[in-house]
Amino acid sequence: MTPLISVVIPTFRRPHLLQRCLNALGKQTFAHDAFEVLVVDDGNELATADLVDAAADATGLAIRYLPQVQRRGPAAARNRGWQAAEGCIIAFTDDDCIPQPGWLAAANAGFEAGATVLTGRVIMPLPDRPTAHDRTTALLESAEFVTANCFCMRSALERVGGFDESFDLAWREDSALQFALLEAGISIEPCPDAVIVHPLEPARWEAPLRNERKNQYDALLYKRYPHLFRKRIPQYRGLVVAYYGAVGSAVLTAGGVAVNNRALVRAGGLSWLVLTAFLTAQRQAGQPVAQLPRNALISAVTPFLSVYWRLYGSVKHRVWFW
Incomplete structure (x- = not known):
């Protein structure tokens, strides 16, 4: 069966976070045979490949591992993922995110209603005494469009050429895609029921x-x-x-x-x-x-x-x- 949705996850040397994300995808209420998962490894590590194989066995999901020969950043990794995907809907999230059980089902409902691009809701719980770095990072919750939680029809990505790989760090590559879509006249609609939790990871001083x-x-x-x-x-x-x-x-x-x-x-x-x-x-x-x-x-x-x-x-x- 050809999947309807392809979930693309770029990763780089964070196997414990990737494991958590894949486990969450295994709990989706959306039919498991209607979506696939593509993990694009910017670190090209055998341990990550083994983890993906184990997660596929444990969850029963169709998970593919795509190594990047050279590290090229998350924009290039996402391009590699959606270009290799089989679904006509591409879902993007990150390895440090936890998609909630109804994440894909909510997005699919949006596309059935006629959407071309959707942006979901991000929840970033703050500690009791957040640092300035924590507060700055948590601004992601109020961002208009983030690749930690967005969905695009493949045709929309093809029309704008996907992600701009000049943005080779995890910064502004999501805004670059958003702006390319808007300039192409492609509307971006909110999908607040498509929720991911993005826990704050401890950061060095x-x-x-x-x-x-x-x-x-x-x-x-x-x-x-x-x-x-x-x-x-x-x-x-x-x-x-x-x-x-x-x-x-x-x-x-x-x-x-x-x-x-x-x-x-x-x-x-x-x-x-x-x-x-x-x-x-x-x-x-x-x-x-x-x-x-x-x-x-x-x-x-x-x-x-x-x-x-x-x-x-x-x-x-x-x-x-x-």
Whole structure:
């Protein structure tokens, strides 16, 4: 029997999370012989292949394992998955997500009602005392369109060429697909009954610093779709201005030291301290006092990384984006 729905899951060296996701798919209320699962392994690991085989045996689902010879990012992995799929409806989720039992059944009802593209609902439970990183990550709940929970007719993906593989990290590749669909005149409809739970995974303290690298892809998305970017992507202008102000203040201080101008040193140093204290207070909100030194360090370093990656993206993609 040819499956109606093909579920595509990119994965990279997170077997325990992938196992949880596949187990959840085994509990779908939608007929198991009406959908298949394609796991695209960007890590090309034997252990993941063995896990997929074991999950197929345990759940009775039709699960296929597709290795990527070279790591190319989730956008390329999703393209590999939907292009190899047999279903006319492509469902996307991630290896760290838990599709709820009625996930596929709710989406199928939407397509029977005439939808071409659907976006489901994401639930991200927060811990009792969430960090600033937790709160930022949980903004995924309110995003318009995320590849952790969306469904497309194959014809829609073929029409826009699938995912833009220039977005080779897990950032903005979902918005790039959303904008390509909208520019092609393809409507995206909400499907709030198609629910996935996306638990927050523990993150190392430096994760917010590493995540600043993603800012370069904002420049690429802006270059591709300037009007839709300005209309649909949150700008956080106040925070960006604070980052540029902190970097500018540090440069002013260094310049004052270089020319032995105490007035410049005082002005730049005081401005930097005020802005860094402001950023630290935002990050520290609701956290134990013991986290203050760590949050102060992150707040002091983040502006330099953020500005660097923003400017790097602007230069690389030849677009003015600050």
